Amino acid sequence: MSEQNWERALLEKLASEALVEQRRKRRWGIFFKCLGFVYVGVIILSALGLAAPQTLEVTKHTALVQLNGVIASDSLASADRINSSLKAAFESKDSVGVVLRINSPGGSPVQAGLIYDEMKRLRAKYPDKPLYAVVEEVCASGGYYVAAAADKIYVDKASLIGSIGVIMNGFGFTEAMKKVGVERRLITAGDNKAFLDPFTEQNAYQTEFARQMAQEIHKQFIQAVKDGRGERLKSGPDTFSGLVWTGQTGVEMGLADELGSLEGVARDVLKAEEILDYTEQESFAERFAKRVGVQFASGMRSVMPSVGWGEPLFK
Template sequence: MSDNNSQVTAPKTSQPEGWERKLIEQLATESLKEQRRKRRWGIFFKLLGFGYVGFLIASVMGYATAPGLEVTRHTALVDLDGVIASDTLASADRINSSLRAAFESSESVGVILRINSPGGSPVQAGLINDEIERLRKQYPNKPLYAVVEEVCASGGYYVAAAADKIYVDKASLVGSIGVIMNGFGFTEAMKKLGVERRLITAGENKGFLDPFSEQDPFQTEFARQMAEEIHQQFIAEVKAGRGERLKPNPELFSGLVWTGAKSVELGLADGLGSIDSVARDVLNAEKILDYTEQESFAERFAKRVGVVFGHGVRSVFPELSSRWSF
């Protein structure tokens, strides 16, 4: 007989001695491995971050790849592209710096200034013109040729006039030797909208050509006289640069634009050519090295995020910041 009061107990599973210690050691080992992995990834990302910051600093400071350690004779190239203004890639600071580097190179046999510009600031164009004349005197055996591709008008031609010779494509647009100051008047629109202009000045002409006030005959005539004065300065520089090559034509300085082929007939240009043909056939140095100062990464990034919004507003609404232009 079995005893009904007897208790049945489950057999005990035997655990190896010291298993708790082994488990703790295993957990500690895995923790150390995880920490090492984190440290390695942390070092990697820090190095990556330092490299990126270094690249940004170099870009901000304007470290661009130089033309290289040239060891053979070559033609130096500088690009003047776009509107000539203090806040563009065609500013006097950028172009003059590039020209100086091109002339100073011991292996450059001549300089080509490639121009694609509709014009811009008379001041900026004049600064480039002056620097070209200075460099030509400093390096009399190193010629500078202007090569026009699409457009060389107004301030673009003011710059080109300082070159030893000007080469164009037969379909290029050349000339526009004149001065302009444009804007708008909003007085009639303000009357219809019931808007009142409240302008307080000290000096009767301080609100010179204000677009929200009635046009003042005296101020209009004064502006016209200034435009004529700057126009005469422009004409004088063209005559000094081109000399007897200019052909008599009553429309030459009227602001008209000519084709490249016609500009050669008028003496505004010397012949047809491209940067390749001028380097190969005129300078006899087919190898071309670009000395144009490049836009830094920081500048490109700033433009993308809209830092140049103000410049865009001035381009759309020139009457809000009227200024002279060629």
């Protein structure tokens, strides 16, 4: 074979081997990409609760429902989520009792009232299955409204409980507008349609109307606490004033029953040391939507600031 033919054959062989190696790399690349997509898909499906359910052996246990954060219709502590979780906990044939662990500063009186009513209903429907509230750091205002519906309330000696009151708040900008030279142009149909508008002078009639509304809701709150606590409550002049007390003082006042923790109640009271959490969790889709929503709202606030009179809150 001539030198020229030998060089040509060598080049063709090298080119062929390079092509084979390139194809091999491409196939492995496609394989690993597909494997990656499958892995990500499994994670997403699992987060969305669409993957195949796992078999879980359940024995006699303490059913746990957690109420954390502000009680509101759009929060994890909404009545829809908490009531759904409580219902599942009570319906379980293997739960010997239900513990509602509360760590909340309060929130919407409507949402708190809905949870309170559902707790009463479930207690009546399942009279042999006790419902206990266990307080950690804070169980104030709307959080305490909810706790009052439990058979017993357990607290830590340093927990903060109480704040049996109602607050409605807002801001007034009329003086600032005068200094800046801003004119408020407001058109309404109905004398009180611009109820307590922060950009107009305070209206005595509307202010008094709002105060009476807060007092009405406060009376509902007080009655719910009295109904829930019964003769255990030792009412004093400050009991319903909105003050907050430590867990130790709360026990002395009858706002709580005993000092205790989740583990202690499960072990010593319900005699079911195994704890199973029935709290409805936030899905991946909800977390993603919420993050997008927060970013969008943050951007909108930066260009369209808005301050108004707040809704009644248990705070």
